[in-house]
Amino acid sequence: MAVTVKFFNTLNRRLEDFRPVHASEARLYTCGPTVYNFAHIGNFRAYMFEDLLRRALKYFGYKVTQVMNLTDVDDKTIRDSRAAGMSLNDFTAQYKKAFFEDLRTLNIEPAEVYPAATEHIGEMIALIKVLLDKGYAYQAEDGCVYFSIAKFPEYGKLAKIDPANQRSRVRIKNDEYAKDAVADFALWKAWDENDGAVYWESPWGKGRPGWHIECSAMAMRYLGRTFDLHTGGVDNMFPHHEDEIAQSEAANGCTYVNYWLHCAHLMVDGSKMAKSAGNFYTLRDCLAKGYDGRELRYVLLGAHYRKQLNFTFAACGQARAVLGKFDEFFARLRETETAGDGSEVREITSAAEDAFAAGLADDLNISAALAAVFHLQHEVNKLLDAGTLSKTGAETILDRYRKFDQVLGVLEADSGSAAVPAEILALAEQRQAARTARDFAAADALRDRLKEAGWTIEDSADGFRVKKSTL
Ligand code: AMP
Numbered sequence: 001m002a003v004t005v006k007f008f009n010t011l012n013r014r015l016e017d018f019r020p021v022h023a024s025e026a027r028l029y030t031c032g033p034t035v036y037n038f039a040h041i042g043n044f045r046a047y048m049f050e051d052l053l054r055r056a057l058k059y060f061g062y063k064v065t066q067v068m069n070l071t072d073v074d075d076k077t078i079r080d081s082r083a084a085g086m087s088l089n090d091f092t093a094q095y096k097k098a099f100f101e102d103l104r105t106l107n108i109e110p111a112e113v114y115p116a117a118t119e120h121i122g123e124m125i126a127l128i129k130v131l132l133d134k135g136y137a138y139q140a141e142d143g144c145v146y147f148s149i150a151k152f153p154e155y156g157k158l159a160k161i162d163p164a165n166q167r168s169r170v171r172i173k174n175d176e177y178a179k180d181a182v183a184d185f186a187l188w189k190a191w192d193e194n195d196g197a198v199y200w201e202s203p204w205g206k207g208r209p210g211w212h213i214e215c216s217a218m219a220m221r222y223l224g225r226t227f228d229l230h231t232g233g234v235d236n237m238f239p240h241h242e243d244e245i246a247q248s249e250a251a252n253g254c255t256y257v258n259y260w261l262h263c264a265h266l267m268v269d270g271s272k273m274a275k276s277a278g279n280f281y282t283l284r285d286c287l288a289k290g291y292d293g294r295e296l297r298y299v300l301l302g303a304h305y306r307k308q309l310n311f312t313f314a315a316c317g318q319a320r321a322v323l324g325k326f327d328e329f330f331a332r333l334r335e336t337e338t339a340g341d342g343s344e345v346r347e348i349t350s351a352a353e354d355a356f357a358a359g360l361a362d363d364l365n366i367s368a369a370l371a372a373v374f375h376l377q378h379e380v381n382k383l384l385d386a387g388t389l390s391k392t393g394a395e396t397i398l399d400r401y402r403k404f405d406q407v408l409g410v411l412e413a414d415s416g417s418a419a420v421p422a423e424i425l426a427l428a429e430q431r432q433a434a435r436t437a438r439d440f441a442a443a444d445a446l447r448d449r450l451k452e453a454g455w456t457i458e459d460s461a462d463g464f465r466v467k468k469s470t471l
């Protein structure tokens with residue numbers, strides 16, 4: 001691999017060269033959704049960052065194995081399924097389905113494995129047994145099994161906290177808690193009446209796993225005891241990832257994960273977008289406002305993953321404008337018929353390719369990568385305006401954009417007018433026919449119908465172009 005890929009490793013708080021455990025392979029665990037509601041676009045910021053990561057690794061030639069868990073049993077799924085009067089399975093099934101639909105809308109590549117927690121209870125029980133046998137865990141009077149953080153001196157190494165300096169509580173049963181409440185955490189929760197019909201039999205009586213053990217057990221099952229990359233939003237760093245490290249390293253006696261990557265939050269008006277804060281938009285909310293998955297993808301992709309991104313609908317409008325320019329650009333490239341050997345683009349293409357790769361390799365510096373994509377567009381537009389771009393050159397450029405898009409997943413160099421729905425194209429063609437027949441009243445009426453449907457028609461020398469209206 002010619003390019004050295006670097007990532008900012010949260011564990012050591014510095015940029016590090018990526019060296020996988022198995023040459024040319026990248027094994028990646030990405031904490032997935034808790035399926036108790038529709039994921040909001042803040043969650044999708046995390047999944048988008050992970051999509052960029054996997055696509056970039058593939059671009060650099062790595063074989064990627066990505067595991068994304070589905071948390072289908074935890075405090076929240078149980079609470080809300082009971083409130084809805086549904087079985088846990090029926091309740092979570094509807095949100096699993098919606099999650100996969102949303103991934104498709106955002107053109108997020110599927111992970112290799114999507115393990116559901118409820119299908120891996122056996123592995124979790126086995127892992128808890130190891131922790132008990134090795135003396136890292138204990139069963140308390142409340143019947144729950146807890147991890148004893150005092151037995152694991154490295155506890156706190158990811159979040160950089162020293163448990164000794166905290167207002168330490170003895171133990172905590174909740175899945176989520178704050179940094180200043182560092183405590184022994186639950187591996188196995190004994191059944192109580194709040195759990196209703198949700199429980200599994202275990203050597204410690206009936207109950208269910210804690211959230212943290214779910215990820216450790218499923219990660220090991222699919223990726224091995226030591227694997228390359230583990231990601232999530234910064235809020236996952238503590239306690240979730242800290243607890244995962246403690247359980248896994250205590251059980252296995254070896255490093256759990258070599259590189260921890262965390263993305264910053266998607267914000268709304270200065271606060272983290274969160275279900276609990278009620279300041280969230282689901283992807284469906286954004287679609288209902290007239291934006292599409294491609295536009296949302298562009299917005300979520302556009303900022304470096306470690307920088308906070310403030311979400312606005314104005315940014316979705318800007319995304320529409322930028323993507324519309326790409327559509328026009330690709331249409332012009334496809335229309336070019338000028339003779340020539342393509343040498344006019346050789347240098348600018350290879351410079352763009354190098355800059356794009358260098359940006360991505362530098363801890364997924366998307367701004368640098370996108371700058372290369374825009375710069376090439378700018379240079380090629382100059383050639384197009386001057387009439388000096390050959391058909392061969394245009395094909396080289398289109399091919400380069402297809403390769404950029406293996407990573408970006410948003411340019412769609414090939415769809416062109418195919419992205420316009422057939423019924424819209426039909427209306428536009430009828431309008432064109434009306435104009436040719438000089439029936440301007442009919443042409444105007446058709447233009448209005450297009451407008452109502454959210455499309456604008458522009459006349460050009462060679463006919464017309466339809467594009468989405470600005471909202
Ligand atoms: P959850 O379903 O709450 O477990 O969250 C799923 C993923 O979304 C985790 O990786 C979280 O860290 C991430 N996440 C939650 N809220 C945000 C946000 N506002 N911005 C970015 N990532 C988030």
Ligand code: ZN
Pocket residue numbers: 030031032215240
């Ligand atoms: Zn997790």
